[in-house]
Amino acid sequence: GAGVSQSPSNKVTEKGKDVELRCDPISGHTALYWYRQRLGQGLEFLIYFQGNSAPDKSGLPSDRFSAERTGESVSTLTIQRTQQEDSAVYLCASSPIAGGETQYFGPGTRLLVL
Amino acid sequence: KQEVTQIPAALSVPEGENLVLNCSFTDSAIYNLQWFRQDPGKGLTSLLLIQSSQREQTSGRLNASLDKSSGRSTLYIAASQPGDSATYLCAVIGGANNLFFGTGTRLTVIP
Numbered sequence: 001g002a003g004v005s006q007s008p009s010n011k012v013t014e015k016g017k018d019v020e021l022r023c024d025p026i027s028g029h030t031a032l033y034w035y036r037q038r039l040g041q042g043l044e045f046l047i048y049f050q051g052n053s054a055p056d057k058s059g060l061p062s063d064r065f066s067a068e069r070t071g072e073s074v075s076t077l078t079i080q081r082t083q084q085e086d087s088a089v090y091l092c093a094s095s096p097i098a099g100g101e102t103q104y105f106g107p108g109t110r111l112l113v114l
Numbered sequence: 115k116q117e118v119t120q121i122p123a124a125l126s127v128p129e130g131e132n133l134v135l136n137c138s139f140t141d142s143a144i145y146n147l148q149w150f151r152q153d154p155g156k157g158l159t160s161l162l163l164i165q166s167s168q169r170e171q172t173s174g175r176l177n178a179s180l181d182k183s184s185g186r187s188t189l190y191i192a193a194s195q196p197g198d199s200a201t202y203l204c205a206v207i208g209g210a211n212n213l214f215f216g217t218g219t220r221l222t223v224i225p
Contacts, residue, residue, distance in 0.1 A: 035215075044215075
């Protein structure tokens, strides 16, 4: 497993349900990012983790969104009480260090809220 | 807030042509700039990363330039091929933890 992996690849849920998206970064990468891409729009930054520092949550669109990361390993993005506007592709990326290093993206999770 | 614009939104060229994709950004205080490729149904593929102190980067048929003072970057693709068809995204890194993306240029190379 050399790359970033994400699961599930697709998720269909009903409005009001909670969903949990998972990201497994490349081993040894200290920085992890979550992004969202809605249909026809550019990529939006959501949240950033760097080592054991407090995460940068400035991109989270509402308090229904939260994310966790255990050390420098897997991260989960949780969306509570999903809304139709949450439908998007959710992308995770990792990089060896913060800032100047290239980010390596996973294949994304396509979320559809009915 | 940093704003990133890509022109054109879509481009269609015959195979073999050289082409240029444009990216502009409003805040020149950037850390670096990155070009990505996005294929339908797949994740992003990083193409070139230009540090703020650099003027250009080259990889194969791709050449990316950066002019921080004017807030511009270009991606030059030489001798285009049908396999180059994809959406190309420009991303500006404004600090240690944020990428600001443009909406992309959808490229179609006609055989």
